[in-house]
Amino acid sequence: MNGTTENQQAARRSDPTRAAILAAARERFAADGYEKATIRAIARDAKIDPSMVMRYYVNKAGLFAAAVAIDPGLPGLPVEPREEIGRTLVRHFLTLWEENEELTALMRVGATDPAAADRIGAVLREQLIPLARRVGPEPEQAQARAALCASTVLGLALTRYVLRFPASVALDREEIVDWLGPTIQRYLTAPTP
Amino acid sequence: MNGTTENQQAARRSDPTRAAILAAARERFAADGYEKATIRAIARDAKIDPSMVMRYYVNKAGLFAAAVAIDPGLPGLPVEPREEIGRTLVRHFLTLWEENEELTALMRVGATDPAAADRIGAVLREQLIPLARRVGPEPEQAQARAALCASTVLGLALTRYVLRFPASVALDREEIVDWLGPTIQRYLTAPTP
DNA sequence: CGTGTTGGTCAACGCTTGTTGGCAACCGTA
DNA sequence: TACGGTTGCCAACAAGCGTTGACCAACACG
Numbered sequence: 001m002n003g004t005t006e007n008q009q010a011a012r013r014s015d016p017t018r019a020a021i022l023a024a025a026r027e028r029f030a031a032d033g034y035e036k037a038t039i040r041a042i043a044r045d046a047k048i049d050p051s052m053v054m055r056y057y058v059n060k061a062g063l064f065a066a067a068v069a070i071d072p073g074l075p076g077l078p079v080e081p082r083e084e085i086g087r088t089l090v091r092h093f094l095t096l097w098e099e100n101e102e103l104t105a106l107m108r109v110g111a112t113d114p115a116a117a118d119r120i121g122a123v124l125r126e127q128l129i130p131l132a133r134r135v136g137p138e139p140e141q142a143q144a145r146a147a148l149c150a151s152t153v154l155g156l157a158l159t160r161y162v163l164r165f166p167a168s169v170a171l172d173r174e175e176i177v178d179w180l181g182p183t184i185q186r187y188l189t190a191p192t193p
Numbered sequence: 194m195n196g197t198t199e200n201q202q203a204a205r206r207s208d209p210t211r212a213a214i215l216a217a218a219r220e221r222f223a224a225d226g227y228e229k230a231t232i233r234a235i236a237r238d239a240k241i242d243p244s245m246v247m248r249y250y251v252n253k254a255g256l257f258a259a260a261v262a263i264d265p266g267l268p269g270l271p272v273e274p275r276e277e278i279g280r281t282l283v284r285h286f287l288t289l290w291e292e293n294e295e296l297t298a299l300m301r302v303g304a305t306d307p308a309a310a311d312r313i314g315a316v317l318r319e320q321l322i323p324l325a326r327r328v329g330p331e332p333e334q335a336q337a338r339a340a341l342c343a344s345t346v347l348g349l350a351l352t353r354y355v356l357r358f359p360a361s362v363a364l365d366r367e368e369i370v371d372w373l374g375p376t377i378q379r380y381l382t383a384p385t386p
Numbered sequence: 387c388g389t390g391t392t393g394g395t396c397a398a399c400g401c402t403t404g405t406t407g408g409c410a411a412c413c414g415t416a
Numbered sequence: 417t418a419c420g421g422t423t424g425c426c427a428a429c430a431a432g433c434g435t436t437g438a439c440c441a442a443c444a445c446g
Contacts, residue, residue, distance in 0.1 A: 013443080014393060033305035035228035039434065049395050054435060110356060111304035112226035117356045124358055147352065147360035148372055154356075155348015159340065163303060163310045165317055167340035178386040179341055183376050193371040206413075207423060232404065242425050247405060392443075399436075406429075413422075 018056055020046040025067040030105035034064065034113055064109070068102045068119075074127035079135055086185025090177050093153050097161055104161050107154070124150045136188045148187040152180060211249055213239040218260040222298035227257065227306055257302070261295045261312075267320035272328055279378025283370050286346050290354055297354050300347070317343045329381045341380040345373060 012018075024045035028037035039060055043050040057063040077092060079085055097103050110116040128150055133142040156176065159168035205211075217238035221230035232253055236243040250256040270285060272278055290296050303309040321343055326335040349369065352361035 012392085017393075035433095036305060038432080040432085048393095050434085051396085051436075052394065055393090060434065108304050111301050112229060120356060121358050124360060129360065143360045144364055144368065144372075147358060147364060150358065151348040151352040151361060152345065153348070154351055155344040155346070158347055158351055159344045163313060165314050165340060165343065167317060167322065167336045168344060171337055171340060175337065179337075179380065182379075182386070186375075187372065193375070205422085210423080228403095231402085233402085243404085244406075244426085245424065248423090253404065387446100389446085390444090393441085395440080396438090397436105398438100400434100402433075403431085404429105405431105407427095409424105409426085411422105411424080413420105415420095416418090 014056070017046070017048060017052065021048070021053055021056065021063070022067050025063055026102055026105060029064060029067060029109060030101040033108040033111075034116075039063070064116075068106050068109075068116075070100060070102055070106065072096055072123055072127060074123075074131055077131075079131075082135065082189070083185070085135055085188060086183070087177050087181035089149070089184050090153070090180045091173075093157075094173055094176065097157055103157070107157065107162055120154075132188055138192060141192055145187050149184050152183055152187070156180065207249070210239070210241055210245065214241065214246055214249065214256070215260050218256055219295055219298060222257060222260060222302060223294040226301040226304075227309075232256070257309075261299050261302075261309075263293060263295055263299065265289055265316055265320060267316075267324055270324075272324075275328065275382070276378070278328060278381060279376070280370050280374035282342070282377050283346070283373045284366075286350075287366060287369065290350055296350070300350065300355055313347075325381055331385060334385055338380050342377050345376055345380070349373065 021042065024042045025037070028042050028045065031037070039053050040050050042063075043053055053063055057066050072093075074092075077088065079088075106116055106120060110120050124146060128146040129142050132146040132149070133139050136142060136145055156168070159165045160171070214235065217235045218230070221235050221238065224230070232246050233243050235256075236246055246256060250259055265286075267285075270281065272281075299309055299313060303313050317339060321339040322335050325339040325342070326332050329335060329338050349361070352358045353364070
């Protein structure tokens, strides 16, 4: 089907530009949120004309959708040893947040845009709740357990990566795992209090 | 000094209007965030002309500052019995969030505006850290303990009142206290893991 | 070589925003 | 009754936004 590589769009001469736009968009959305991240500013960062953004991504919403796409990949996570899931999950989320600034962007935008909020909610629905059902007792409690885990993880992300409270930024990785790991572990596996 | 009541501004004929503006502003800021809550929309809700907003609150930033002012009142909180602080704190925060929509507004705006973010951070600095110092062991760990408590409480607020995840909204009050109470208790009083 | 396609710029559009100043109506006081 | 201050509305401003279409330059292919 394709001469060079399998399963990808034909290479276009404009690919570097497209990538530059996406990179600039991610950075701006993560730093400023949706409204304050203007197409003009993004174009300036990418060193091209604002109209190019429209040509390649139709409109601002399309640009945001293209710039922010994330899969936390929870289904592939090892759930054994079972008494370590809490710590495993916390570590997993920490690397995820530190490697993808899109997550910060998604959260900044989600605070005011229901569509973006739902993108985050989808992770809870499609990955965290099933995981809670698989791993914990009382499957009918999976919703509640997953909600608590989400609030724990997103709370840390909020204070550390979005609001950037010094006291939260100062925590180091293993310190966080030591404190939050048992919390998540309890939310997932302990009997309903 | 004043004929009617002590320690307050002279009653102005415009007070009802001022109050209507503030109420509308709180509602809009809480629902839409800073940029999407336009002065025109707020004025429309308050059934007055947009220029009145400027007359009474100088500019949009001044309006926001006047509309959102909160004191969580942690210093006055009973810390006894000590093994109940966790649950007491969680209950306190829950009523706080349910009674003041300003808190939702502050968080929506804080997601993109550093000044608003700092207003939330001030609570952590001035009330939560001192409380952690008073109540927990190893005073030099107070920063970390308080940061963890803040992330717990704000995480719940985020998923429940800002992002409005159904699974988080569905939790009921005492269920939350039962799950989060022990978490806060541990963050505040347990020895460093 | 000519010709269609692609990558990119420029200038402008229509609209909304925060903000301003002028002007009319009302009030309490003298 | 006259009058200064308050309360309110109206119309307009400048600036910034997302978005559009005309136009030029470079390339690919016959």
